[in-house]
Amino acid sequence: MNRIEVENLNIYFSQAQILKNININIKENAITALIGPSGCGKSTFLRSLNRMHDTSPNFRKEGNIFLDGEEIYSPKMNVVDLRKKVGMVFQKANPFPKSIYENVAYGLRVHGINDEDHIAQVVEDSLKSAALWDQVEDKLDSSALSLSGGQQQRLCIARTIANKPEVILMDEPCSALDPIATAKVEELIHKLKKDYTIIIVTHNMQQATRVSKYTSFFLGGEVVESDLTEKLFVNPQNKKTEEYITGRLIN
Ligand SMILES: Nc1ncnc2c1ncn2[C@@H]1O[C@H](COP(=O)(O)OP(=O)(O)OP(=O)(O)O)[C@@H](O)[C@H]1O
Numbered sequence: 001m002n003r004i005e006v007e008n009l010n011i012y013f014s015q016a017q018i019l020k021n022i023n024i025n026i027k028e029n030a031i032t033a034l035i036g037p038s039g040c041g042k043s044t045f046l047r048s049l050n051r052m053h054d055t056s057p058n059f060r061k062e063g064n065i066f067l068d069g070e071e072i073y074s075p076k077m078n079v080v081d082l083r084k085k086v087g088m089v090f091q092k093a094n095p096f097p098k099s100i101y102e103n104v105a106y107g108l109r110v111h112g113i114n115d116e117d118h119i120a121q122v123v124e125d126s127l128k129s130a131a132l133w134d135q136v137e138d139k140l141d142s143s144a145l146s147l148s149g150g151q152q153q154r155l156c157i158a159r160t161i162a163n164k165p166e167v168i169l170m171d172e173p174c175s176a177l178d179p180i181a182t183a184k185v186e187e188l189i190h191k192l193k194k195d196y197t198i199i200i201v202t203h204n205m206q207q208a209t210r211v212s213k214y215t216s217f218f219l220g221g222e223v224v225e226s227d228l229t230e231k232l233f234v235n236p237q238n239k240k241t242e243e244y245i246t247g248r249l250i251n
């Protein structure tokens, strides 16, 4: 089933058109990878899915983005609810300068929840889901900044999970991590797909093939090709896709 349907999406910043006529369907409880060269609009697209551009005064969009059939840019859409439903994990782990516990509890507190037993349970569950609990259970009061880079990224994923999102957007979540930490985060992403719809931007072709079921290839603000990952990498329909995935794309 489609969780997100993007129809004829154009995005502009001032006069510059960044995304051109994007049509993508994002399937429920599956991982979709977005690949493409630097500057092709992957992050711009990802960020449009939970309205992260709302604060850019020169942002303009045409076309539609439906989440479960509801247009997310409709005046009826509550942006706080949208961001709760569509969580985001960034390239560089960005824990708050607070304790490990408070990082995960943060979203609940922001939403006015103050039942400490409930919060403690959600913190534990989220850290377990993020495969971090065993490493931090006896130091929940330590600063999040004392964790390693890979642990910080998993903490940020735990913080996102604590909000009970339905969709998780990940913008190059492993690009600042070493191969071991990357493997751990990938393992986690793999585990999460049973419960979440995940869209991941990656420059790493192996990562796309390892973690995702579907892949969309972006180039120059357009989607060149979307398909099952296996098919797109083994038998790309477009010459540009083939050139990109084999490292031969010049422009
Ligand atoms: N807020 C903004 N205002 C103006 N231009 C922007 C804004 N955000 C992105 N752009 C432009 O949109 C284009 C696409 O950028 P984007 O960050 O989406 O690329 P990307 O595919 O994520 O690249 P990378 O792989 O390097 O992260 C770039 O030319 C960028 O300068």
Ligand SMILES: [Mg+2]
Binding pocket: 042, 043, 044, 171, 201
């Ligand atoms: Mg980007």
